[in-house]
Amino acid sequence: MELELVRWLTENLPAHPLLRIGIGDDAAVLRWPTDGDLVVTTDGVTDEVDFILSETDPQLVGHKALGVNLSDLAAMAAEPVAAVVSLVLPRKGCGGRDAKELAIELYRGMLQLAEQFNVAIAGGDTNSWDGPLAISITAFGQVTQRGPLMRSGAKPGDLLLVTGALGGSILGRHLRVEPRVREALLLNERYELSAGMDISDGLALDASRLAAASGCGVALRLDQIPISADAVRLAACDRATPLEHALGDGEDFELLLTASPEVAEQIIREQPLGVPVTIIGECVDQRGLWKYGDQRQLLPLDASGYRH
C-alpha cells in the first residue's frame, strides 16, 4: 500500500524551488534561505474529534489538517514554506474507499491548499492500523524582517483586534479553514503589531491566553464582537446566544491581534484586508479576562472556551 501511495505522490507532488530532495529518500532536504529563522508548528487532527470521517469528504479532512497548521504559521506572521504529513490510516479504509484511496483523497485536499499558499509537501510517513484515522502535519515557515509575532508582546492600553466574524464554525467553517496567512503577513509588515495569535479554542479562552502570555489582562467590549451568521443560525437551535457562540465556540481560525491605539485605529480606518478588522477590547493592567459593566467598570468574564 505505502509503495503505491509513494508512486502516486511521486507523480502528483509538484516541484518546489526550495525542495532539493522530496519523497523517496530517508528524509527531505530543503534549501533554507540565509539567515531565515525557522518557524515550526505541528498539529494533529483525529477522526471523531476534529471531523467525522464517515460523514465528511476526505479532501476536506486533508484541507483542514493542513489548514490548521498554516493558521498557526499565520499566527506567528510567518510565511509558509513546506509541510510534512504523517498519516495513520484505518486499515480497512472508509466509505467504500480502501486505505490507499483514502490517503490519496486526503492528499488531494492538502495539495489544493498547499498550492494556494505555495507550500512544498516535502515528505510524509504512512502507516495503517486497526484504529481510526489520525493525521499529523508539521509545517515550516520563515519569519519576515519584522520577526515573529508572539503572544507575549501586548501592553496595557493596547487595543484588541480581530479579523472576520466569530462563532458557529461547527456548521462547516471548521473544515473549510481559511488560514489568515496573507492577512497576517500584510498586517505585520504594514503596521506595528504588539502581539498576535489565531483563535482556535474560542475567543474568550484564547484572549485570556494572550493576556496571560503578555502578563496583563484583556477587557472585551461585548457589544462590538463581530458575530458570524453561523453563530446566529446555531443560536436559533440551542440555548446559547449568538454572542456566547462567538465567545466560546472553537475553530474560528481568525487572527487575534493587539496594537497601540494609534496603530489599531489606523488599521480600522484603512481596512487593508479582504475581511473586516474590528476593535473588540483593550489590554488592561488587571490580569485576567474582563467585560465592561454599565459604568465601564471591569467585571470578570468566564474564559471557558471550546473543548475539542
Added chain:
Amino acid sequence: MELELVRWLTENLPAHPLLRIGIGDDAAVLRWPTDGDLVVTTDGVTDEVDFILSETDPQLVGHKALGVNLSDLAAMAAEPVAAVVSLVLPRKGCGGRDAKELAIELYRGMLQLAEQFNVAIAGGDTNSWDGPLAISITAFGQVTQRGPLMRSGAKPGDLLLVTGALGGSILGRHLRVEPRVREALLLNERYELSAGMDISDGLALDASRLAAASGCGVALRLDQIPISADAVRLAACDRATPLEHALGDGEDFELLLTASPEVAEQIIREQPLGVPVTIIGECVDQRGLWKYGDQRQLLPLDASGYRH
C-alpha cells in the same frame, strides 16, 4: 490535561542554544544557521503495530518514537537539531496511568535520547481520543559540508557495507533504537561514501530499495552478513534460519552504505566506529537483488522484507 502537560513541559524541557521560542506560543522558532540546508523527516509509531503499550514501559515507547526519526537523519548523514512531537493519547490512559501521566512518561523517554544527541524538543501538540496511542515526530537536521547522503548515488562496482549485526530486533532492540547518528556523521566526513540509508524494513528489502534508487542492482554475499545474537536466539524458536532473520527482520536501524572498493576496504581496515563495519556485497549492473551461486554467478534473491 493539555494545560498541565504544557506546564510540565515548560518546566522540564531544557533550553537549547538554537531554540528562540519553544513551547507556549502558536509555533516554535529556531535560529537556523546561515546556508544550512534543512533535512526533515517525519515518522509515526502506533500501538499494537510498533509496540504494545500495555506491555511496554512508555519511556521506551517515547525513546523509540524519537529514535526512528534520528535514525532517518543519520541515514542522510545529517546532524540532528530539533524535533516536534504530536501525541494522540488514549483518553483513559494505560496501565494505571492517566493520559497526562502517560504523556509525561513518553516525554521522559524522548528527553533522555534528545539530550544524548543535543536535540531541542521544540514543540508539540497533544490530543486525546477513544482510539489507541499514536505518536508522530518530525525531526530536523543540518547537512554537513559533504551534503546529504542519498540512496541514489551507488554505482556498479561499489561495495556494500553495513554497521553492526542484523536480525531479531523484535527481542528488544526494536524499542531500544540506537540511532547511528555519530557513526554516519563520522563515516560521511572521513570517507567518500556513494550512497546510504538506514535499515528499517529488513536488509533484503532495503538493499533492493537502495539499488533501485541508484539505478543498479545489489548482490549480497550471504556468508558475510553479520548476524546478531538475537537472530540466532529467535531462529532457535521458529522455522527461520538466523540468516533469514538477518535478511528479513525489520527495525535493525543499522546503516547500509556504499563506497568504491578502495574506500570500503579502507573503512574495513580502519574500523573507525565503536560498532563493526562489514562488507556484505557489491553493486552490479543488473538491476534487482541478487545472491552468488557456487560459481559466483548471480541468482535472484527475494526482496521481501519486514512488514510492520
